[in-house]
Amino acid sequence: MKFDLSMEMDDSHGTMVNKSEENDFEKKGTSDPVVYQLVRVEGDGTLVPATEDDVLQFEHFLHNEKVDLPPIEDADHVEEFFNNDCMLLKKPDLEDGSSKLETVEAHTQKLGANLEENILQSLDDSLSPPSDFRIHSQHSDKLLTEQGANVTRQDNASTETTKSTVLNDSCCAEKYKADACSRSVCDTSTDPSVSGVNSSMPDFSILRGEVCLDDLTIRELQEAFRATFGRQTNVKDKIWLKRRITMGLTNSYDVPSSGCVVKDYKIVGKDAKNDMSDMDERAKTGLRATSVVIYPGNEGDSPSSSYYQSEDQEDSSKRVPIHNDEPQGNLLGEQCTDKRTRKPTKRYIEELSDIETHDSTVKNSSPAKRPAHDELLMNPRVAPFNETGSLGTIYPTRKDTFGGFSVHVPYVSRMRRGRPRKDFISFAVTIYDKGPSVEPKGIQPSVEMILVKDGDKGNHLRKVPEVPLKVSSENEHAEAVDSKGVRNLQAKVCSAVSKPKIKHGLTRKHHRAWTLSEVVKLVDGVARYGAGKWSEIRKLSFASYSYRTSVDLKDKWRNLIRATQTQLPAQKDGACPRKTNPSIIPIPPSILLRVKELHELQSQGGGFTAPVKFSGQDGKVLQGKGSGFL
DNA sequence: TTTAGGG
DNA sequence: CCCTAAA
Structure with missing residues (x-):
């Protein structure tokens, strides 16, 4: 399925700017390609491909998020352009768009609109009867507005075939009036x-x-x-x-x-009833509306205030970016109620981002009230948005999928920072293979190396979580949807494999289960040098275990303490609170006891960390597992 | 760098 | 194990 989104900007001379963006990914047959195209609409209503100048002219609107809408006079349509649904137009041929475009032109002239937006849907050519430029409304339940309806109907009478009348009617109305979400029909006609x-x-x-x-x-x-x-x-x-x-x-x-x-x-x-039916219909037809939303930039806002959200799958409830405050900024009072004042920690930001990505009901206590069709709202900027990064990497947009449709949306304050998602690999591979979401251990290191490679900081990538390149790589998981993306991925893998030296920068440490001897050494070390002297313990007791860092020791010790506090009493009771995992060798109670003793001792000692003599003979105690000494 | 602590 | 803050 192929869509053309034609964005037309009427400069009052019928000049329309036209831009075509063919996504490479979308040429793969697997996913439904979405093609957004800008077209120039000539005076006679024909569509012609955009020239470079046109593109440049219009790029302003597409690329500049902070495009200032207010200066555009009588910009109702500009607004609608930016906020409303795209229409899907069944468009057999461009030449046949004349009738429809007359509609557009009439409308734009009448209203002095600056911009129009359409999605020209060129379905399978076989499906489209020739010279019948029909408009498929995805939200046929929309009310006609006064303006839109009038214009539309006139045009229908004159130019539309009977076959297309209904669709065109509702669609044009929607075009002019449509709100970003499909909505219920309200019988109250507004005056x-x-x-x-x-x-x-x-x-x-x-x-x-x-x-x-x-x-x-x-x-x-x-x-x-x-x-x-x-x-x-x-x-x-x-x-x-x-x-x-x-x-x-x-x-x-x-x-x-x-x-x-x-x-x-x-x-x-x-x-919301009609919304649901609308959704159903859309699901049946496989049509999925997209909308062009360009928000007035509000850089100073919280990260969540403006972003383009899209849910990966269909039944996720959609969230409207409601935090776009008035451009004029005279809503400060209301504004603050919307936004958190405290600057959260990085981690907090990150998690917040995740929450908002996965759970759109954070601020929405009643998800049921939020019709699923809200997905239509949040989407996509249609712009290719290709900016060249400082290092020549182009990652200003990410690709979101909508029920199979792929659209580009820019990254807006949604950069995940820190390490990549745990489920990143499985996610990508799942998409690619359409297979079960089993994490393929094999490729994990490779993919992680990609991240390393992408980061110019190499093995310091962890320390440089805000390197844009890394973000791109991380956030681009959706890009793995199609085979080309995966191919790129694999290419990166290969090139990354060739540079193993930088590998240890990002890769998660291979999990090594603690052996009993290691635990014993640890306990011994703690007994000898005191808890907290992790580096010392590591140096002296774990010299042969290079993979155990002092942090590891600390963590393990902490776990031992916890085990002491949970496992030990339970064993005393004789009942296992948790079913013992046979694959995990339990730490012998003697060791746990020792851990407990040490812990209590050293914690009581109030920072007194000199049990050296005391535990000097611990070695044998350990060996004997007696712990009777303690 | 190391330690402590939250995740 | 990871990540970060604070020493």
């Missing part, structure tokens, strides 16, 4: 006249009666915002507006991103 934005007094009536926020236009939403908060907003992010309004009305953060029906200033209900 277009309410969108008098600049009246001095807020139009409170907009919230009177039953109003489905999803059906409101940007202006209406702004008005509703004004009525809710008593001030104006220039935000054109519908999602944001809706959430804000809903939050304001419900005085709660736990609001769905869509489907809210406002009745007399209160949220009276939400209707």
Whole structure:
């Protein structure tokens, strides 16, 4: 399946910028390729490939996350461009897009919009009847807006075939009005006249009666915002507006991103039924909507405030990036409530990131309220976003998958720092092999070496967790989806294998079970030099065990202490609290006892660490396993 | 670097 | 085992 996303920017001369991005990965048949294409729409409505200039011209919008939306006058459509669903257009041929594009043009001219967005879906050519430029709406349940519907219907009457009327109708409406999520049909048609934005007094009536926020236009939403908060907003992010309004009305953060029906200033209900059916339909058809979301950059915000989230699999609940605060920054008060003030530790950040990646319900106490279709919201920037890193590495985007579709989304504050995920390898390999998620021990060191190789710091990579290159490698697990990615991966593996010297930088230490003799040595060492003198113990007692570091000794000792506190009493009771693992040789109780004695002694000793003499004869005590001495 | 402690 | 902070 192939999609064309055509982003059209109307410069009031019908000039549209057009960019095509063919992802190499997507040319593989295994995954559903998604092709986003920018096209220039000529005056006669035909689509022509973008020129370099066009691309450059439009790149601004695609590459610059902090593109300033407000300066664009009458930018409703710009906003929608950035926030709304893409449409999927069944597009047999570009030449046949004329009728549809007339629609676009008429609309854009009428509204003076600057940008339009479409996804032109060129399905299997065989599926597409010629010269019938049909538009497939993924959210056919959307309400037509006044503007969109009007324009659309006119165009339908004139240019569309009967076959495509319905689809086109809803789709165009959606195109102009669509919010990023599919939403319920609300039978309350909004009065277009309410969108008098600049009246001095807020139009409170907009919230009177039953109003489905999803059906409101940007202006209406702004008005509703004004009525809710008593001030104006220039935000054109519908999602944001809706959430804000809903939050304001419900005085709660736990609001769905869509489907809210406002009745007399209160949220009276939400209707996710249609969303579900919509999802089902989408699942059946294999269509998956993507949306172009470009947020106003808010660099200073918490890492979670702006990112493009995508869930790997279908049933994950989706999260809307609701934290995009008003670009104007006049929402500081509300803003702080959204964001943590304390700067968390790195680890905390990392875990937070993970949480938000895996569990979208962190701030969402009621996942059920969040329709799954919210996935449509969060996605993808369509831009290829190819920036060349300082070292010539291109990793500004990552590839997210949506039910088989692959899209590029930029990394935004989601860089995982620190060591790679444990499940990274299994994840990648699972995707690649479509096999069970068994961790292939064999390739693990190799892949880890990739990380080392990618990091310019070599074996100091651990110490340099923020090396961008490493991040790219880590976060690019999704890139392993297709065979080319894996091939690259393997190539890296090969090249990395050739440089084993840097290996020990990142690789996780091979787990070596502690042998009994090692434990004995450790206990002996502790008894001799005192707990805490790990380096000393290591030097003197573990000279022949080069793989045991002082930290290892410390950790092991700690584990022994724990074992002492748990295992030992249990054994006294005679009942094994935990079923003994036969594969694990239990530490002899005598040793545990000794550990316990030593621990108690040294902890009581209050830092007194000179049991040297005391334990000088421990050696034989140990050997005898008697511990009667202690 | 080493130690302590959380994960 | 890993990671980090604090010595």
